[in-house]
Every structure is written in C-alpha cells, then in structure tokens.
Amino acid sequence: MPSLHSEDAHPTDRPGRTFAMLSNTPHYVRWFVLLAILSLCVGCDQMTKSIARDQLADQAAPLSYLSDTFRLQYAENPGAFLGLGGNLPPQARWLLLVVVNSLVALGIGIFVLLQTSMSPLKTLACALLLGGAIGNLIDRVRFDGLVIDFMNLGIGPLRTGIFNVADVAITIGAILLILPQLAPAKSTDVTPEATA
Numbered sequence: 001m002p003s004l005h006s007e008d009a010h011p012t013d014r015p016g017r018t019f020a021m022l023s024n025t026p027h028y029v030r031w032f033v034l035l036a037i038l039s040l041c042v043g044c045d046q047m048t049k050s051i052a053r054d055q056l057a058d059q060a061a062p063l064s065y066l067s068d069t070f071r072l073q074y075a076e077n078p079g080a081f082l083g084l085g086g087n088l089p090p091q092a093r094w095l096l097l098v099v100v101n102s103l104v105a106l107g108i109g110i111f112v113l114l115q116t117s118m119s120p121l122k123t124l125a126c127a128l129l130l131g132g133a134i135g136n137l138i139d140r141v142r143f144d145g146l147v148i149d150f151m152n153l154g155i156g157p158l159r160t161g162i163f164n165v166a167d168v169a170i171t172i173g174a175i176l177l178i179l180p181q182l183a184p185a186k187s188t189d190v191t192p193e194a195t196a
Contacts, residue, residue: 027116030118030120030123033120033123033127034112034123034126034127037124037127037128037131038127038130038131038134040131041127041128041131041132041135041165041166041169042131042134042135042138044165045131045132045135045136045164045165045166045169046135046138048150048164048165049135049139049148049150049164049165052072052074052148052150052164053074053148056072056073056074056150057074059072059073059074062152068154069153069154069155070151070152070153071151071152071153071154072150072151072152073150073151073152073162074148074149074150075148075149075150075162076143076146076147076148076149077146077147077148077149077162078093078145078146078147079093079097080096080097081161081163081167081170085097090145093145094140094145097140097145098137098140098141098145101133101136101137101140102137104133105130105133105134105137108126108129108130108133109130111126112126112130121176121180122176122177124173124176125172125173125174125176125177126173126177127173128169128170128172128173128176129169129170129173129174129177131166131169132165132166132167132168132169132170132173133166133170134166135164135165135166135169136164136166136167147164147166148164149161149162149163149164149167150162150164151163151164
C-alpha cells in the first residue's frame with residue numbers, strides 16, 4: 001500500500017521542493033540570478049522611461065487602451081510613489097527621496113550581501129525592491145529630483161496615479177516579502193502511531 005507521504009501523493013509540494021533545491025544552490029549562482037534580475041529591472045525601467053520621454057511628452061491627451069482601462073500618459077513626478085510628498089519644499093524632497101531612499105537601497109544591498117542563505121522568493125523580492133529603488137534614484141539625479149511616470153490603470157472614475165516600471169517592481173517586491181508573513185503556518189501531521 002503506497003505511503004500517504006510519497007511524492008505522487010502530494011504533487012502540490014513540488015514547487016516547495018523546487019524552491020528548497022534553489023535555496024541550496026551555490027552562492028555564486030544565487031548572486032548571478034540576483035544581479036540578472038536587478039539589471040533587467042533597472043534596464044527595463046530606464047528604457048521605457050526613455051521611450052516615454054521621446055513618444056509621450058508632447059502628447060496633448062493620454063493614449064487609451066482596453067476601453068480606457070490602461071492609459072499611457074507622460075508625467076514628471078516630484079514626489080514619491082503616486083506623487084506622495086510632491087508638495088514638500090525642494091530641499092526636504094531631496095533629503096527624503098534621494099538621500100533617505102539611497103540609504104534604504106544601500107541597506108537592502110548590505111542585507112542581501114550578509115545573507116549566507118536566502119530563499120529564492122526573498123532573493124527575488126529584494127532584487128525587485130533594489131532594482132525599483134535604483135531606477136527611480138537614477139531619474140531623481142538626472143532630472144533634478146523628478147521621476148518619469150507614464151502608466152495609469154483604472155475603470156471609470158476609479159484610477160491609480162501615474163506610475164512607472166520601477167514602481168511596479170517595488171510593489172511586487174513588497175508583496176512578495178509581506179505575503180509569506182501573512183500565510184498561516186503549516187500544521188504538522190500527527191500520525192496514528194504518535195497518538196497511540
């Protein structure tokens with residue numbers, strides 16, 4: 001009689017085993033993956049912002065797609081995510097959005113550097129957070145504290161603010177870090193022998 005704990009009995013456990021195998025890969029492999037994700041994130045962010053500046057900056061009205069669910073609309077954002085803090089004085093914005101964000105990005109980088117082992121999910125989350133932070137910091141240094149935004153989602157009057165690829169990366173990275181903390185802990189299986 002096959003065991004209830006055999007591999008065939010729990011096909012949904014395979015992703016977990018795959019993550020466990022990846023977390024045991026050599027250190028240099030995880031660093032390569034981290035740097036690849038980081039480079040892809042920053043590169044994609046900067047490339048799309050460059051296209052937005054070239055193609056959207058002179059558009060009088062936003063470009064609308066999917067029954068106005070998705071818009072391309074150029075904006076130069078002096079604030080943080082979705083324009084938060086945009087009304088602060090320039091010196092305060094520079095301190096908060098450049099100096100503090102640089103220190104946060106440096107802290108994430110040091111945290112990753114000091115980890116002897118890190119789950120693939122946390123590695124991906126940190127790479128996305130760091131990539132998004134660097135992408136927006138590049139803008140703030142290049143454009144006197146401004147960040148290029150160009151995407152907008154919504155249905156009818158319910159719409160997001162205008163955002164960019166770096167904002168998407170930061171949001172996904174934060175979700176990947178938070179969601180595992182909210183998941184209920186797995187209960188340990190109690191076998192009949194243990195209760196006998």
